[in-house]
Amino acid sequence: MNKEQLMESARNMKGKAYAPYSKFPVGVALLLKDGTVIHGVNVENVSLGATNCAERTAIFTAITNGYKKGDFQAIAVAGDTVDFLPPCSICRQVLAEFCLPDMPVYLTNEKREILALTLQDLLPYAFTDLEM
């Protein structure tokens, strides 16, 4: 699956987002190295801090399905924003827990352009499992 197809898959998920408070739907498609695609949407809550972003929904679903650190090939994030929509900082930290620094992260914008970054680009000097 190429990045355009993965992004289309992320876009198609937006309709499933539960975002009644922000009205900001986000869809994610997470490609596994075995070719499986796992999706995620943001799931909000009236207690706003209980909201879960689409990226974390996808990662947590993958872990629930038995995937492990190193099994992740790429992630595509889609919203309705004019500019490229990047994962929030909490999601970047969660991605860093399970994904390698060179994993591609695909962002998109209103013009449906795709910006290909890596996790390392988004989270340099990540706090990981440092030796002591």
Ligand code: THU
């Ligand atoms: N959100 C995501 O799901 N992913 C992002 O990359 C950025 C923000 C959600 C959280 C909240 O439901 C809404 O978008 C507005 O912040």
